[in-house]
Amino acid sequence: MGATIRDVARAAGVGLGTVSRVLNSSSLVSPATRRRVLDVIAELNYTPSQIARSFSSGKTLTVATIAPFFTRPSVVERLRGIEVALAAGGYNLVVFNVETVARRDACMRDLPRRDRADGLLIISLAPRPAEAADLEASGMPVVLIDTQSERQPSVMVDDVCGGELATRHLIELGHRRIGFVGDSLEEQRAFNFTSSANRLLGYLRALEASGIAPRPEYECHGIHGRYEARVLAQNLLQQPEPPTAIFAASDTQAMGVLEAARDLGILVPAQLSVVGFDDIDVAEYLGLTTVRQPLFETGERGVELLLERISGAASPPEQEYLPIELVSRATTSQCKM
Amino acid sequence: MGATIRDVARAAGVGLGTVSRVLNSSSLVSPATRRRVLDVIAELNYTPSQIARSFSSGKTLTVATIAPFFTRPSVVERLRGIEVALAAGGYNLVVFNVETVARRDACMRDLPRRDRADGLLIISLAPRPAEAADLEASGMPVVLIDTQSERQPSVMVDDVCGGELATRHLIELGHRRIGFVGDSLEEQRAFNFTSSANRLLGYLRALEASGIAPRPEYECHGIHGRYEARVLAQNLLQQPEPPTAIFAASDTQAMGVLEAARDLGILVPAQLSVVGFDDIDVAEYLGLTTVRQPLFETGERGVELLLERISGAASPPEQEYLPIELVSRATTSQCKM
DNA sequence: CTGTTAGCGCTTTCAA
């Protein structure tokens, strides 16, 4: 426990530096010396102090991640990709769970400055211009996941395209009255989330491409969550001329839509088609048609980019897009109205 | 960025110690001096180095958590409780995701030694006797969550009681042929998970208390997961004399059971009653009857105990039990066979 | 109340 590198050096009859070299598997140590040092280390049950090591070397072997609402299945899956990739590279993961705007802002502000981590990963929260500039100025390597910025590299999917994919699928099934359920505008603005807005954009584009006039009353927004989406969808479905299909900006919200249909005795997909987004684990269980995005892989790839930057590769801040695909299951069918 | 405490001291015309005192909000600094130092700090855009601080003080303000399969909803929810409580106390959370036995053992072995954290939280993985002794000897504060040991304090629920609760509920509904779906024995042994076995024990006790002879062919085990549980349940339900009710050791496994019923055209709850365990988020959506345990709170409470220990309170390693309750929903009903 | 000083345990030159 209490043994230090000095104790080891003394006991092995070598210099401090030699022990350090052995610890860092430097090649400039004779096999004999190495053996001796290793023996003493084992004998003394010595473990190098990580903090001292970090302090001296300036490397913490730790990466911080800002994750909004990290219990959301999509976020967890990204985090898993991050953790696995990080662990493979010998790095530790510090998680900052953001559930309030105050915490969001505090994390954005403080994390790059406090040098407890060698790098920073930010999930879904787009830095505002001033924040992006600060992040850049801080000098800490940063990679964005599921969002983007001019000044930091990012790993993401094309949400606009995803929205189009989902909506086009519904249009191809003959639907003309298609509703949209997405995040509340205030929430988007406060956290600076962007995916719901982009998916909405894709939805609008697909409608336009098919010459379908968008109806404002079909577009609804609410705090992200199953329950909130359920309420929104209930209203949507009780309009005089209700939609025959609904595109939800996430699988969680799609689940709320399914609940609303159940509440109102509306059969899915016979009377209502529903498409989600993400393809979280439970989507398959529910037979939910959705737009799949590679959640785990975004985390993994984000780590790769970050570790490159940490080791000095100063590549330009590029946006990297991972592929998405529509997964057609049992909640969508031909429009029969 | 590059400014150190020395620069601040020089620029403010004070000693090093004074700046340090200001940083640590010591009361022994005159308001005037404090003001001056604070001004210089702002002017120089100085941020104290956390690593240097940790190194010098010996405190990292970080807690490590070993979490097996941290994407499982129940684990995530515990982690959220941990993160929230830790953040409130100014601590950071480092997550170690364990998905293999090798990693489990490595984490158990290394984490208490590497002094990158002030304390350690272990979820669901019971330390083996030798490990528990090592943990104790390491001197690092440790708290166990959802598992226990003689030598470390822990926060848990009474899984045996939970198993009884679930099974008794089924018995009271008139069921006599009750199946059990739980974790594979090899997996339990390899990771040293205990909850599935305890829930099984509760199941057996409840049967015994009602004079129902347990049937070996009704007790099945498989790798934890929805798919695996589905396969197990399919077999269970295709026996010559299939059970009329199934108690699954987790909600995830209960979902597999529901899928199996669906596969075989068996109506739930009319022809089959199903009870899960945990009450994860999706349980309500599915109308799953289950045994609710306070997941978030176990994490929260674990942190409280850990922070107490970190700040020196050397209370004896007690087991703390949090309450559970049966939540009766739509997957259980009177036995009609 | 404040300045000075001695480390914390390790990495990393720099000589030898």
Add this chain to the structure above:
DNA sequence: TTGAAAGCGCTAACAG
């Protein structure tokens, strides 16, 4: 190939 020595930036103990 090795030893010695200079910090890394801060906290805390001690003097004043």
